[in-house]
Amino acid sequence: MKLRRKVIALVGIIECSLIFFTPGCKTPPAPSEVEEARLQEQVLWGAGGSIFAPEEFQKYERNLAEARKALEREELKIGPFRNYARVRENFRQVIKEGEQLEALIKTRKASLSQEIESRRESLYDKYKILNNLSLQLNQRGYSRPHLAQADILFKEVDRLLAGLRYEEARGRLDEIASLLKQAENILREQLKRYMDQDQIRQWRQLAERAIEKSKTSGQTVIVISKLERILTVYQAGRPIRTYQVGLGFNGLNDKLHAGDDATPEGEYKIIKKIGASKYGKGLLIDYPNEEDIKKFNEAKKKGYITSSTRIGGLIEIHGGGKDGLTRGCVALDNKEMDELFKMIPVGTPVTIVGTTDPSNKIIEILKPV
């Protein structure tokens, strides 16, 4: 009986201890690192961890989940038997990893932003160069559709960068780079003769021969430089007049056949003076000359042009305006054409060359690009 009472009393004491003392006072509090890690995870998520450091962020999330599981396991134990030492250590590790991850995100964000911004700048510089060049050529612009697309994409890139959408911006910059490359290739192909020093030398020789002829004979000669769009009148070897001119839609190309809208290159002469036409006064030249016919026949023989293609003709120096495009003729403003018309007799030699400048703007612009 006495023993029973003692046992009951002991059980009572244990119960009271468990109820009143153990749970409230002896359960160790969860480590503060748990809350710290939760806040850190939100910060990392908000900072774009999954975007800027996806692999590292995933690893961090895995480790955090492991730490949380360990915490849950510990919390399933009765208060006095809980030991958070290991859990605390786990969370500290995760927090440390998170701090490194935060620094990594910042670095990557900054470097990505810098990389994209500087790539944008460099591509935009290239765009400006190509765009200006294609505008300066003042003729049909085969590179223009590519440049117009690049311009649209630059506007998109700016919007994307403002919204911190770096990856999409990077994708657009790749598209821009490809478009600019295509535009550049078109321009290079179109203008390669203007960068070829042998070709420039030949043009120079043609021009010098015309000037020399004017000098020795005292005759008036016309020299037209297509790239510079300048018509110069020489008398006794000295330039007496220069005029700005317009050329064909594909004026910088050498004329090969009818309908190519190119302006011919070579040595010609004025064969007829036309007092009035749709384009003001006109000076008809003797295109095609022997050289042109030879080139045309060779091209036909090699199959570069169809057998039905004709060589064309009726190439004039006429009025109508230097800003206008022609089918291959050389156009001046009407007032200037009137002046030239008075000055030039039938038989005047006309030499048309690409350029005489061995360091012309095409070389200056396209070579560094």
Add this chain to the structure above:
Amino acid sequence: MKNLMKISVLGLLVVFLFTSCAKQPTQQIDEAKAAIDAVVKAGGDIYAKDELKKLNDDYNAAMDEVNAQAKKLFKKYGKAKEMLAKVKADAESVAQLIPARKEEAKNNALTALNEAKAAFETAKALLDKAPKGKGTKADIEILKSALPGLEAQLAEVQASIDREDYFGARDKAVSIKEKANAISEQVNAAIEKVKGRR
């Protein structure tokens, strides 16, 4: 005395039950998670970014409450259950918002596309009115050369709409409209310049 003994042992059992055996609201947790997943699947990360962030935060808070209760001797999951139920209900509401937002984004993209097309047509019509053939002003010809580029980008807008990238489509369409309007302005300026010379 015998009864007192029984009561004491029973009391001990009850104490153990309270301290270690209260069950976590796993069903509510799973339901809340599933509701958030449904939001993500519906395109929440695009069309309800802020709401999705809040849902995730609320879910984390609810889980914190679950974890906090798990530590206690007398576990009360009532509040956690309420929080999880709210997350589920909120997620369901957000999921319902998405189709309308998606539709709105689609409509915005289509409107922007139509505006871009209209601006393109205006520029094209202006260029068509400009003199053709021999005598065409070089600057008009240069502007005309840009049109195929705009047309190619317009096709890209439609492709973006087709793959449901409505924001991307809208951005591109706005850029095309700006470019087309700039061309129209330049054509008008060129025409005015010509008129002025006459």
